[in-house]
Amino acid sequence: MPYDPDKVFAFYSEHVSGLKRTGKDNVRAVGFCPFHADEVKPSASILLTEGLFKCFMPDCGVELNIVSFCRKLNMNIPVWAGGKNWKRIYEKILKDPRDQAFEYLLHRGIPIEYIQELYDNNEFGQNEYEDMIWIVFPIYSPEGGALVGLNKVSINTNDKRTNGTLMGSYWVDSKFDWNKPIIMVEAVINAISINVSNLGFQGLAIIMAENSKIPSHILGNSIFMFDNDVAGYSAARRYSRMVDSGLCVRWPDFYPNKFDPNDLLLTSRSFDVDLKNILDTAEPINEWTDTKKTLSLIKNRRSAFTWS
DSSP: OOOOHHHHHHHHHTTSEEEEEESTTSOEEEEEOTTSOOOSSOOEEEETTTTEEEEOOTTTOOEEOHHHHHHHTTOOOOGGGTOOOHHHHHHHHTTSOOHHHHHHHHHTTOOHHHHHHHHHTTOOEEEEETTEEEEEEEEEOTTTOOEEEEEEEESSSSOEEEEEOOTTOEEOOTTOOTTSOEEEEESHHHHHHHHTSSSSOEEEEESOTTTOOOOTTOOSOEEEOOOBSHHHHHHHHHHHHHSTTOEEOOOOTTSOTTBOHHHHHHHOSSHHHHHHHHHTTOBOOSHHHHHHHHHHHHHHHHHTSOOO
16 A cells, blocks of 8 residues: 655664665665664665665575564554554453453352452453444563554354464463463453462463464463364464473364363362363374374274174
8 A cells, every 4th residue: 555655764773774765766764774783884775655674685685575574573563554553452442341251250260259350450441332332352462562452252142353463363361371370261351360360370362363373472381172083183283293391282082172271160069170181181293192193093993883
């Protein structure tokens, strides 16, 4: 989309050192690229009418628009650039009444003390849109904690929607400690359900298991516990391969399809005991565990036949 060249130049001047306008119509600018070490000559070129940034250094070579430039530097996108300023939107949502959101979290089995702590720390809001009511949680970038989107969990319908950046986005509460054992789950409500257990684990919510990247902070000591379905188990296996010491949960067969940690919290008579029993089955995914799965499948299928 066409931009005001003066606005684009002023914006990039704050983040690209030595920026100077060039070209016949002054619609281009050159400067030093902020994504690699200092250089003798400027390597970054910007087309001001389109907001396009390109570095010509062979070892860098980034090509970005204004939106991707901001996300790479964990900054809010200028409103005039067509991007959404999630921080500003969320601050507006926080002014809405949140009593129904509070009650809904109670309905989902979350202890009142934990909800009150989230409420006091402004870690969820309530928003109404087209006769639907949502609990709105902030989503942060793994690279630097910038607010990059909002996750909506419906209160009065079964619908769930996500806004903002999906790739690499996640939700954690304010007390999250990267040094403690992490259980990665799908959806905010499941991360909260993990957090209220007394097992010493922390829930980290990947917003979409199939499409998200692993946050760069996670080096190991993680358990992937996605929903009890084919897609969830497949994603958990894939992620556990990527992370050192990562473990994958395979839900026991007696749990229903699409069962998740919040379902366990709602239906279990002893949540901590049942959660621990499931987590104790978590294992690393390698050639041996894949072979065990295949042998078990063959055995089960063979047992299904009646030999005469």
